[in-house]
Amino acid sequence: MDRRRFLSALAAATLTGTAAVTMGTACSSRSVGTAVAAADEPADPAPVPDLPPALLPPPPPSARVPLPGGGSLTALPGGGDLLALTVDDGASSEVVRLYTQFAKDTGIRLTYFVNGQYNSWTENAGLLRPLVESGQIQLGNHTYSHPDLTSVSKQQIADELTENGTFLRNTYGMDAAPYFRPPYGRHNATVDSVAASVGYTVPTLWFGSLSDSSLITEEYILQMANQYFNPGAIVIGHLNYLPVTHVYPQLVDIIRSRNLRTVTLNDVYLKP
Structure with a gap:
């Protein structure tokens, strides 16, 4: 193989290897990203215990009366x-x-x-x-x-x-x-x-x-x-x-x- 053909083959191999590495990195990044996204998803909330319903509010302050005497x-x-x-x-x-x-x-x-x-x-x-x-x-x-x-x-x-x-x-x-x-x-x-x-x-x-x-x-x-x-x-x-x-x-x-x-x-x- 002459020098020119050897250098052309070497360049083609290098480009092919770089593309493979790049694609592998991208796939790996996507996999990691997917895992992180899954980890970030909120878990099902803990069940909230049943509480008695709220009661009526107090009367307004204007309804207050004086204390009885004695x-x-x-x-x-x-x-x-x-x-x-x-x-x-x-x-x-x-x-x-x-x-x-x-x-x-x-x-x-x-x-x-x-x-x-x-x-x-x-x-x-x-x-x-x-x-x-x-x-x-x-x-x-x-x-x-x-x-x-x-x-x-x-x-x-x-x-x-x-x-x-x-x-x-x-x-x-x-x-x-x-x-x-x-x-x-x-x-x-x-x-x-x-x-x-x-x-x-x-x-x-x-x-x-x-x-x-x-x-x-x-x-x-x-x-x-x-x-x-x-x-x-x-x-x-x-x-x-x-x-x-x-x-x-x-x-x-x-x-x-x-x-x-x-x-x-x-x-x-x-x-x-």
Whole structure:
């Protein structure tokens, strides 16, 4: 083969090899691109658990009325559609967390009567604080350590309420006055007078209970809810035992079936 023919053959082979490499690279790039695109495709979303449907909003601020003068608060005024679900204590951090998540998920409005001695109130402050700030959950004073106020000295009555009030201000930046709930519902003229002297002028009781201050069955809680979730009722529950957290959808069903509007006390009454 002469020199000219050899160089021509070599050039042709080089071009053929380059084209093959280029095509192989392009095919490889397409394969990699396809794999990357497949990896970038969103996976099927995780199933969202069924949540109870949202509840009716509170009445407008213009509907608020003055607090009644003197005596205990046991029911809401008027014959409308309002229900105040109030829950006490906080012995279980898990129940406080789940009740608060329940409110966040459904829009139910609650009043918590807090005993500041329980760690639940600091452990759940991050979850609870935005709902307190928005007004969906109201905090009331239930004393710091839950004594029978009728069996302690005047100074102890004042100390229990002021220590708990200070705890709520420091932890949540809010003032629980004028509402306080005497532990066990026990109060008298002396208790009311001392409480009023430190800013708590409204002893807040109830007319209906979920009866869950001790451990009871889910069925019994629902029986109590069916009995007491009525227009104008202030109902007491507790943040102590888990069974109530298993029946949230059923509680919402009762409220919705009766066309009730859950409210905090601040939703109903003007601040003095």
